[in-house]
Amino acid sequence: MSEISGVDIELTDVVKRYPGQKKPAVEGLSLHIPAGEIVMFVGPSGCGKTTSLKMINRLIEPTSGSIRIGGEDIGRQNDDDLRRRIGYVIQGGSLFPHMTVTQNIALVPGLLGWDRRRTAERVDELLELVGLDPARYRDRYPRELSGGQQQRVGVARGLAADPPVILMDEPFGAVDPITRQRLQDELLSIQEELRKTIVCVTHDFDEAVKLGDRILILTEGAQIAQYDKPEAILASPANRFVADFVGAGAALKQLTLSRVSEIELSRPTVAEVGAAASPVLSAAKAAGDTSVVILDGKRRPVDWMWTTDLDGLDKVPAPPDDTDLVTIDRRATLNDALDTMLMSSHGSAVVTGRRDEYLGVVDFQAVVTRIQEHHEEQATRVDTEDPTGAPA
Numbered sequence: 001m002s003e004i005s006g007v008d009i010e011l012t013d014v015v016k017r018y019p020g021q022k023k024p025a026v027e028g029l030s031l032h033i034p035a036g037e038i039v040m041f042v043g044p045s046g047c048g049k050t051t052s053l054k055m056i057n058r059l060i061e062p063t064s065g066s067i068r069i070g071g072e073d074i075g076r077q078n079d080d081d082l083r084r085r086i087g088y089v090i091q092g093g094s095l096f097p098h099m100t101v102t103q104n105i106a107l108v109p110g111l112l113g114w115d116r117r118r119t120a121e122r123v124d125e126l127l128e129l130v131g132l133d134p135a136r137y138r139d140r141y142p143r144e145l146s147g148g149q150q151q152r153v154g155v156a157r158g159l160a161a162d163p164p165v166i167l168m169d170e171p172f173g174a175v176d177p178i179t180r181q182r183l184q185d186e187l188l189s190i191q192e193e194l195r196k197t198i199v200c201v202t203h204d205f206d207e208a209v210k211l212g213d214r215i216l217i218l219t220e221g222a223q224i225a226q227y228d229k230p231e232a233i234l235a236s237p238a239n240r241f242v243a244d245f246v247g248a249g250a251a252l253k254q255l256t257l258s259r260v261s262e263i264e265l266s267r268p269t270v271a272e273v274g275a276a277a278s279p280v281l282s283a284a285k286a287a288g289d290t291s292v293v294i295l296d297g298k299r300r301p302v303d304w305m306w307t308t309d310l311d312g313l314d315k316v317p318a319p320p321d322d323t324d325l326v327t328i329d330r331r332a333t334l335n336d337a338l339d340t341m342l343m344s345s346h347g348s349a350v351v352t353g354r355r356d357e358y359l360g361v362v363d364f365q366a367v368v369t370r371i372q373e374h375h376e377e378q379a380t381r382v383d384t385e386d387p388t389g390a391p392a
């Protein structure tokens with residue numbers, strides 16, 4: 001784990017009363033968000049999640065109360081300072097359609113007066129970080145990107161000035177489930193490297209369990225129903241409201257806590273594009289492998305070849321354009337891994353870690369076995385516990 005670059009956020013008795021509303025949207029919220037953690041805000045529609053989030057970067061001014069970021073009262077800071085310290089990512093990326101990817105990402109650095117060279121370097125670095133090849137994407141317009149790619153650019157923009165705090169409002173709500181899973185995995189990967197303080201609003205409780213170091217469950221008026229680590233909320237919901245909100249099958253949701261990284265990976269022979277083929281074939285033969293995982297110069301998997309296809313070639317070839325290599329991030333949940341494998345109808349998948357670096361191979365059966373073990377563990381636990389904590 002790298003060092004924490006995030007800072008604490010402290011809300012003290014924060015109230016927001018919109019004009020003409022009888023009851024405040026946020027009625028005295030006090031909350032400590034620890035540096036370097038991801039805190040997920042969940043709760044029923046209209047309970048005040050977005051209002052609470054937007055008060056943290058003063059997109060909405062609190063009616064009363066105080067918010068401190070890294071110990072400083074944000075009420076006393078100017079907007080430029082706040083923008084430097086807080087990244088903001090919303091659904092769909094909300095890119096400006098008439099600006100290129102570079103121009104979109106460079107917005108905040110531009111406001112901060114960075115020179116051209118520093119900005120260009122930063123844009124490329126960020127595109128790499130969010131998994132987009134800079135040479136290919138930096139000059140595109142948003143309409144030339146898929147929904148998932150637009151969202152990645154949105155994340156890059158939020159990170160542009162390297163703020164210690166990132167606010168996200170339903171960041172992955174607008175993409176299909178598989179893309180959402182990838183973006184979630186990428187966010188976890190980026191977070192492992194950067195350790196920002198991330199506050200994220202979501203409607204999806206599973207997403208909260210997957211991403212959150214802590215989950216804040218709110219009821220109307222942004223009243224705290226429970227604020228705890230996901231394991232703790234799943235194991236013992238504070239009250240009936242939380243138990244209902246967590247929903248049936250809380251025990252099964254524990255699966256969302258298990259990751260591919262818990263499974264031992266197999267490590268078949270690997271080879272780099274352009275390497276001489278014959279030693280690779282010898283190594284595969286010695287190891288009893290019938291296939292070889294092909295990596296690029298940055299140790300990212302790009303192809304998975306049968307040794308029979310490599311036989312007779314001089315060098316390990318670059319992958320064809322239509323390669324359908326299935327990769328899974330090691331932070332993916334077991335459910336996500338199964339979905340990916342089923343969708344792609346591959347019996348196994350290449351597992352990647354930080355910056356898409358190759359780690360090994362996981363097979364379908366290993367994931368199924370691990371899930372079954374979990375089911376059994378959970379079944380024993382549920383038999384002996386009342387998840388609501390209610391007296392019998």
Ligand SMILES: Nc1ncnc2c1ncn2[C@@H]1O[C@H](COP(=O)(O)OP(=O)(O)OP(=O)(O)O)[C@@H](O)[C@H]1O
Binds near residue numbers: 043
């Ligand atoms: N600009 C506004 N003017 C008046 N009332 C508002 C305004 N924005 C939000 N509200 C009200 O404040 C309450 C909280 O809204 P908020 O958007 O924070 O909730 P939320 O939990 O994020 O909801 P959702 O999950 O539906 O996005 C709601 O009752 C909403 O109708």
